[in-house]
Amino acid sequence: MKYAFSRKQLAIPYAIFLVLFVILPLLVVLSYAFTNGDGQVSFHNFVAFFGSAKTMGTLLYSVVIAVITTVLCLLIAYPTAYILAKTRMKSGDALLMLFVLPMWINFTLRITALKEILTVLEGNLALHPFLNTIVGMVYDFLPFMILPLYNALAKLDDSYMEAAQDLGASKRYVFLRVILPLSVPGIVSGVTMVLLPSMTNYVVLDMVYNSTYIMGSLIGSYFSSYDWHNGSVISIILLVIIGIITVISNRFTEGESSGKVSVLR
Amino acid sequence: MEEKKDTLIELKHIKKVFEDGVTLIEDLSLEIKKGEFVTLLGPSGCGKTTILRMIGGFEKPTSGELLLNGKDISALPPNERPINTVFQKYALFPHLNVYDNIAFGLKLKGMDKKTQDEKVKKVLEMVDLEGFEKRSISTLSGGQQQRIAIARAIVNEPEVLLLDESLSALDYKMRKEMQIELKEMHRKLGITFIFVTHDQEEALTMSDKVVVMSDGDIQQVGTPEDIYNEPANLFVADFIGASNIFKGKMVGEKQVEFGGAVFTCVDDYAVDTVIDAVVRPEDVEIVKLGSGQEKEEVSDGEGRMTGGWQLDGEVLACDFKGIFYVTAVKTDRAEIEVHNLKSFKAGDRVGLAIAPDSIHIIPYDTSINHYEGVLESYHAGLGFLIRFEDFVLDHVAPQRIFAGAVEKPEDTIGRDELFDANGQMIEWEGRKVIASYKPEDAVLSDDAKAGFVAGEIFNFIFMDDHYRYRVRSESEEDYIVNDVYLWNRGDHVSVNVPLEKFVFEAADVQ
Secondary structure, three states: OOOOHHHHOOOOHHHHHHHHHHHHHHHHHHHHHOOOOOOOEOOOHHHHHOOOOOOOHHHHHHOOOOOOOOHHHHHHHHHHHHHHOOOOOOOHHOOOOHHHHHHHHHHHHHHHHHHHHHHHOOHHHHHOOOHHHHHHHHHHHHHHHHHHHHHHHHOOOOOHHHHHHHHHOOOOOOOHHHHHHHHHHHHHHHHHHHOOHHHHHHHHHHHOOOOOHHHHHHHHHHHHHOHHHHHHHHHHHHHHHHHHHHHHHHHHHHOOOOOOOOOOO | OOOOOOEEEEEEEEEEEEOOOEEEEEEEEEEEOOOOOEEEEEEOOOOOOHHHHHHHHHOOOOEEEEEEOEOOOOOOOHHHEEEEEEEOOOOOOOOOEEHHHHHHHHHHHHHHHHHHHHHHHHHHHHHHOOOOOOOHHHOOHHHHHHHHHHHHHHOOOEEEEEEOOOOOOHHHHHHHHHHHHHHHHHHHOOOOOEEEOOHHHHHHHHOEEEEEEEEOOOEEEEHHHHHHOOOOOOHHHHOOOOOOOEEEEEEEEEEEOOOOOOEEOOOOOOOEEEEEEEEEEHEEEEEEEOOOOOOOOOOOOOOOEEEEOOOEEEEEEEEOOOOOOEEEEEEOOOEEEEEEEOOOOOOOEEEEEEEEHHHHEEEEEOOOOOOEEEEEEOOOOOOEEEEOOOEEEEEOOOOOOOOOOOOOOOOOOOOOEEEOOOOOOOOOOEEEEEEOOHHHHOEEEOOOOOOOEEEEEEEEOOOOOEEEEEEEEOOOOOOEEEOOOOOOOOOOEEEEEEHOOOOEEEOOOO
């Protein structure tokens, strides 16, 4: 059996894509981050970032917003996903659809709509910038938390729960010792999909008139003033944070469940 | 050999209706004694797993009582029952290792670590997996997972161990091995085992008591020997082992006619009783063709009459099955399956002999195909219209329901009065009528409109020269039909019976 193309040949388009759109940009970002305006290698940009109370404050603010958003999403999404996955309702799929549907609607449109609703409720949005930011973020990222959780819970065979009950476990114990640990891959994947994007999603802040910067707004402001060096530094910092979280969560999933579980399933 | 044992579990008039309104179990009662190895055996969908799940606590009966040691436990959740289950797909927790899986129940009981260690070690020895404590579940083979699942259940020392098709995922050899080991474990532990399977061989090999189920109902309860040798009805005869089933009737004292010959049997029923005769393939002997019509009976010294030529036929096929040959012999009335150690060639003319104690006779159930309807209308010259739950019979002559009924001569066509032989008016309106027909008078059709009622083929049995079908209508009424053509389970058919073949019987006026 002869193929017209060998496997290696078939990989060429992907290799070109990788080089052009992943590796090269990454190198560009790296080179900007580690050079100064005169093109000399320098760590000055990093020193400046970590040395400035203002930028560190932005990092902290971003982390706080992201963590709160993620925790709230998880608290809302877990019971929702559990009910959707475990009820034998015929309408279960349709309900899931309703929860996921916002993902298909343009993000700007959604957040503008939310802004109008919040305005009706609160009057002046500027009075509660932090609260409104969290509401916007949770609203925006909730489907991304529900979907992986739903997938993990729907896959969970009822016989595990039955086996635990059979061995004497109360409903609470079944949840804590069986359901929760077995749904960790879903939790990890949901957290990854919410935590990092919510550190950079500054459109939400703009919409609700929150003038505080988060990491995303910082990159935006540097780049719009043609400061490629400092913008790249922040990108690299975010990249490292993503890397660390991915490594930690992978450890966590491998320890908790059998076989290999990829974070972004 | 039967010793007196105490009743451990009692199911009394259990009924199970699912949320979607489907009734699986109508009224089922069963008693399980302490220390027994009981197998629930039946085809898929017969309700055996539901019964097991009820005992385990995963399913609640719609009505009825479920007693354990005399106390109703039907409201207790699974975690409060002294019962453990080995699940069909084992359901071992993938996030825990072997030790934590087995100790799961012990921890919940608040046992100290040292006792836990000892118990886990002991039970691992019992299932031949010493030293597996630290292994992760995903590294175990199917057979090993099976053993861990058993270990996880028995380590809790339950009063009852439930096994839900627990061996079905194993390959043939492993299954045979586990059958022996389970039996051994049952002997050592002395607790009650309730095993669910659709594999009749497994049921016969392992159990003290087999409960044959079909269609949400118990067909027979007995020892494996009883079930095999004395099947209570055709379903059991057909489901357990291979069998030749003949339609026949009693023709004399212990004389039965079927398949075109008269046989001596050991069961005695009144002459002319319609019966079904069951003969196991290994009980049919292939003998030399006789020279005359008269039977020659030879005693084999153990009181068995054997060797007599009774039927002759032609070998259709002979297949080697490892230990024996399966020979299909065609007689002029039937096709008979024979298991023996000799090989024959297709086309060989042979004689067949069946010893009296190899013929198991089941009296024909005369209560089948009886349906209750109501006389809805009558018009002189047109007859009765009778409405049944599933169908309507029209143009039924009044004399077929009320013997000697007359329409008054002065009546014109269309009048609805009817008189008996004494000239008394018959009050027919709303009277209940039972209509019945014989299975052999019915034929099946794939045209839903062709027959008087339509349904789905629920099951069928191959008889000597035809198939016996059970057709189930949408309202769950069964219609038995003998048909020579082969239809399949689930086929949509209609049952056609000529109107003149129905027999009617009017109920008394209330």
